[in-house]
Amino acid sequence: MRWRGRKKSKNVKDIRAQGPSRGGGLAIGGGLGLVIAIVVLLMGGDPTSILTGGGGGTTTQRAPFEPTAEEERLVEFVKVVLKDTEDVWHEQFRQLGKRYEEPTLVLFRGSVQSGCGFAGAQMGPFYCPADKHIYIDLSFYKTLRDKLGAGGDFAQAYVIAHEVGHHVQNLLGQSGRVHRMRGRVSETEQNKLSVRLELQADFYAGLWAHHAHRTKNILETGDLEEAVNAAEKIGDDALQRRSQGRVVPDSFTHGTSAQRMAWFRHGVRTGDIRQGDTFNDRLFESINPR
Secondary structure, eight states: OOOTTSOOOSOEEEOGGGOSOOOOOOOOOSOOHHHHHHHHSTTBSOGGGTOBOSOSOOOOOOOOOOOOHHHHHHHHHHHHHHHHHHHHHHHHHHHTTOOOOOOEEEEESSEEEETTEEEEGGGOSEEETTTTEEEEETHHHHHHHHTTSOOSHHHHHHHHHHHHHHHHHHHHTHHHHHHHTTTTSOHHHHHHHHHHHHHHHHHHHHHHHHHHHHHHOOOOTTHHHHHHHHHHHTOHHHHHHHHHSSOOGGGOSSOOHHHHHHHHHHHHHHOOGGGGOTTOHHHHHHHSOO
């Protein structure tokens, strides 16, 4: 991915030197272990259903903060990618007759107190609609590369673009409509709505890639394959096979590997926000892999 020497976002808040925050524990059920816990929740939408409150914790001993050269390169990379998303979504919202509100991206280390509650690094990157912030512990990228085999700078950019996609959903009211259904439909139906929300964020990530490349020529050979590979590795079916040896479709919350790849590719191919309505049954069925 071509990113060096380009403009950087001013909306990155770096609190890594503060070390882990205080707070209650993050309850992640299922006993899947650190890696699966991260990827099951990777790129999640509204994390409020799994975050606990911030009180009642113990103080964590803070180690001296000494960022590595790789981490500092990642900070610069994150700022450039976030700026690219800002440019693309300002133009998209302008075409919709709306104003785009830029999110803040928070770089934390270990754990963080967000507007949605306390979160540990095990959660992976997430978007909090309450404060309109995206949260990322940079150590996640090492896990993505070393444990899941989804390395590459464009795979890393895809993670950011997906979380920005959830911010777009929040601004357009799409995520709010889904979350208002919580408790009014069965758990299975709620999971299906969650899948459609996640696939739409994948589409928005693809739409970003389409327009960022059109205006800034960011893509190099193999970049799209890196993002598609990441989408494949974090599909619900792939994660369930890895963690429990079987697939339970009714429990899917993010979509299958094939679905995630298909909707990302659809965004890259069309670059048309009107083609990303995953809640339109006819469109949804036409894009979903058979």
